[in-house]
Amino acid sequence: MKTHNNFEERFEFAGTAKTLSLVAIVIGVVAIALGFVFGGEHVQRTYSNLLLMSYYFVCVCIAGVFFCAYQYVAQAAWSASFIRIPQAFAKVLPYASIILLLVVTAGLLQTHEVLEENGKKEMVPYLYAHWAAHGITTPGSENYDATIAGKSAFLNIPFFYSFLVIVLGAYSYFGRALANASENEDEIGGMSNYNKSFKLSAIFLTIFGFTFPIFAFGTIMSLEAHWFSTMFGWYNLAAMHVSGLAIIALTLILLMKKGYFSWVTENHLHDLGKLIFGFSIFWTYVWFSQFFLTWYANMPEESVYFYKRWEPEYKWLFWFNIVINFVAPLLLLMSRDAKRLINRMMWVCIILIAGHWLDYYLMIMPGTVESHRGFAVEEIGIFLGFAGLFTFLMLTQLSKVSSLVPKKHPFLDESLHHHI
Template sequence: MSEQTLDFKEQFEVPSKMKTWSYALIGIGLLAFIIGLFTKGTGTNEEKAIFMGTIMYNTIFWTMVCNAAMFFICATTLAMGGWQITFRRVAEAISTLVPVFGIITLIVLFYIVLTGNHEIYHWLDAKQVAADAILKGKSGFLNVKFFVIWSILAVGLWSLLGWRMRKISSEADIEPMDFNSGNTYVWKNTVTAGLFIVWFALTVGSTLPWLWLMSIDAHWYSTMYSWYVFASTFVAGVALITLWVIYLKNKGYLEYTNQEHLHDLGKFIFAFSIFWTYLWFSQYMLIWYSNQPEETVYFKGRVQGPYKGIFFLNVIINFICPLLILMKRSSKRNYTLMTFMAVLILFGHWIDFYQMVMPGISKDHVSLGWFDFGILALFIGLMIHFVGKALASKPLIAKYNPFLKESIVYHT
């Protein structure tokens, strides 16, 4: 396709209103952090654990959601899915936050494990491990050295392979490709995407949720847990991509992205909401049915204790709402409805991460309040700032990508 056939707004300019909102949210978040540091971070052991736990689940959530944007790119690349090329730069921009949020995550997690905060991770208490046969049996895996090394490798390779995918993508901005250069470009994309998917499977699909999240309740385990975490973050990642696509469309960008592309994003959100629910139900039902104390301990506090309302609110937001609203074809092509659902799903899976982490730290009362929303505002502000900056750093459409024509004429 020649350059002359394309007519679109190539370069995104960050609006002053976006900058104002991002700085305001970052300011609110920093203020909440400072107040929380003095009111909770210097209190009792439980208050300190709630303070660290709140920051922990927020940073893990946003790191994994932004990493899911790169997973989306790599999965569709391996499937030779050219339909996403017209808005691929949106997912790329979101994925630039992986090293930013990843470093914050590592700082928070390493502070917890290196200071021996056994209020959050009970396996950090050497005396408790020595007196507990279950914790002792998991000590080959649940130890500081393994935790630190694997966490660094995970975030490091996510960032490196994501950077490599974005670098290859930038080659499609330089000059038109002939048959041979196009083949070489597609091959490099495919190989790097394959490497990312393999590493993603070994981390997000396996070990990282065990280390970072499941080990908070170290006596409990579920073979479905990592898939559950993946489903939660992936559907939230697609919702975040959808929000940015709609925002850019409303600002007059992404002219070649249309209702057909939005429809497929809606199908992803709908399908993976059902997949998340399948995992939620399967994990809960099997543990409820077997009724073994070492397994039911995880759900007892969530279903019968103070977290009961949040536990079932989680299901209503993340299953009932997508099922009822996104089932119709027309709703997936409606910009207003899709915006509402994207925001709702991001909030719902943020709540999901809250109920994954906080009941293991604060068992007797629900801590959800101003501090949680303040830290959420901080991460949203950072996300808006860095994604806007990344979008403005290169053309919004890779005009020489071999699959661009396929994406422009795409119909579902």
């Protein structure tokens, strides 16, 4: 067992990682610009992809806060030696939240003309057209929709904006507070900061449990506002957690390959692998329950959501989604030894990161992009841009901490000697 570690080790963000992240950001900016320059349906695709990636970005950062919080509340020791990584995710959350709010704002303010089924032309916003179009909740208006009017207490722009700002602000506050308490702990020692982190985590988890499903309802499910599912929030929670765990594990593995986190062993990877495996099964359970109950009931107002996703362009992706996000981790991570193989874990994480991008793609695209479906420069370029932006911001935050290990964490010694 390794017994000699450098607890003053700092991460230096430079070289290839920094260059590649900046190149990816430039590619993303170019892809966004091309989407708007090409005009027409490309603008809609660009907005849909911006929403997809800004939502994914926010969810991964929220996953960092969530991971830290339930580790503190469970008084878990095993994760203490690499807790700086999810803390770096949490510190990026304010930036991710601002980007999501800017995308939502632009998508609501910019409108375009669409041709309705009855042949009438209508001006609607690029995002949330199902409930934010002019006159849709006004009785007597030619655009009046009684179903949407019945949901207008929730689906209205003031409430929608207020809720997003408050909930993302609260998540960002707790994420920053947990990271600051941990760093302050290294300065003064003692139990005061750990006890503070425990209390903050308990409060955060209570708020998070009630608000995250509503966040998913408003940001994603309301894109197709006539449809609803009470499972949708938990489905998004599972996707958020699995993708966040995969990126935490991938970040840790890549840094270990560069010589950092020398104190992390296959035992820590094993526990991360168990979480990834277990919550992939949970994601599948919620995915199947939401789909099966809708299919079994065969009610038109509910099955229309899946009908769209069974159109030729999406049907193979619909089934591939379950293969890549369930079958892959099931077969590749089921055995004990598989979770302890660093390269196996790395590739499973990459598969799941791509898989949950596809999961979000299927949540957003069928309800927003009516033509020119498939993959084009917008999907690839914007994905690379946000991946580069997340990498740049997260590694920048990681480079700012005085040590990659929380030297005075009360459970650090137990984490360093973690063995299962």
